[in-house]
Amino acid sequence: xxxxxxxxLDKLDYGKxxxxxxxxxxxxxNRGVDHMLCISVGLSSFPAMLEAITPFPQVxxxxxxxPLHQDDEPNDPEQLRQLAAHPRVVAIGxxxxxxxxxxESAELQRRSFEQHVAVAVELNKPLVIHTRSAQEDTLxxxxxxxxxxxxxxxxxxxxxxxxxxxxxxxxxxxxxxxIVTFRSADALREVxxxxxxxxxxxxxxxxxxxxxxxxxxxxxxxxxxxxxEFIAELKGVSVEAVAKQTTANFFExxxxxxxxxx
Numbered sequence: 001x002x003x004x005x006x007x008x009l010d011k012l013d014y015g016k017x018x019x020x021x022x023x024x025x026x027x028x029x030n031r032g033v034d035h036m037l038c039i040s041v042g043l044s045s046f047p048a049m050l051e052a053i054t055p056f057p058q059v060x061x062x063x064x065x066x067p068l069h070q071d072d073e074p075n076d077p078e079q080l081r082q083l084a085a086h087p088r089v090v091a092i093g094x095x096x097x098x099x100x101x102x103x104e105s106a107e108l109q110r111r112s113f114e115q116h117v118a119v120a121v122e123l124n125k126p127l128v129i130h131t132r133s134a135q136e137d138t139l140x141x142x143x144x145x146x147x148x149x150x151x152x153x154x155x156x157x158x159x160x161x162x163x164x165x166x167x168x169x170x171x172x173x174x175x176x177x178x179i180v181t182f183r184s185a186d187a188l189r190e191v192x193x194x195x196x197x198x199x200x201x202x203x204x205x206x207x208x209x210x211x212x213x214x215x216x217x218x219x220x221x222x223x224x225x226x227x228x229e230f231i232a233e234l235k236g237v238s239v240e241a242v243a244k245q246t247t248a249n250f251f252e253x254x255x256x257x258x259x260x261x262x
Contacts, residue, residue, distance in 0.1 A: 007037070035260065041069055041094065044073060063083050097109050120150050164191060
């Protein structure tokens with residue numbers, strides 16, 4: 001069993017690659033991807049996302065405002081608190097900092113990130129973090145906000161080993177996406193080799209970042225297996241070992257997420 005720990009099911013191009021969400025979920029299950037975490041990027045779109053995944057008990061939800069969406073939809077901490085209290089919501093985010101694409105909104109991003117951390121601690125739900133070119137500020141906000149009380153995951157990780165190790169010290173996990181298969185990802189592959197499997201998750205971030213050999217296609221949760229297979233080869237273990245450990249890691253972190261049938 002595998003878990004896609006970070007996907008955007010509501011953003012897939014239905015009518016093109018999949019007829020509907022049910023087909024995307026079924027295709028994932030056919031490759032052993034039995035559970036998914038569908039990630040929120042904005043509060044206004046959250047209710048529709050939640051409604052769309054409601055028929056699928058194997059799909060869990062997060063609630064938050066992506067750091068690159070701050071200009072379009074600034075975070076409202078009270079609305080975030082109300083929406084994130086929904087029992088289907090197992091995590092807060094995705095939130096964080098992206099100074100690579102939007103350095104001009106750094107102050108707004110930091111304020112929103114701090115608010116997300118506060119809500120996560122209040123609701124006792126782990127954080128889903130997007131971080132790019134903002135290592136020091138990301139770790140500083142997590143430390144000052146008491147994020148170690150709830151833990152979380154640095155998703156789609158592409159930063160340094162030192163940052164990964166610092167996050168792990170705070171009780172966080174590191175999630176690896178299809179980027180690890182890219183030709184340009186030598187540094188990331190070295191990070192994955194160095195990190196213990198006990199602190200890793202796997203994800204697609206679909207519909208973006210399809211792994212090799214599917215680059216150029218729309219990504220989908222079924223490709224979680226491709227990421228897991230690549231990590232298994234990289235670390236010299238079986239894909240079954242990667243699947244078993246990353247699935248255990250997911251349910252250890254997201255304690256409100258219950259495996260279907262349990």
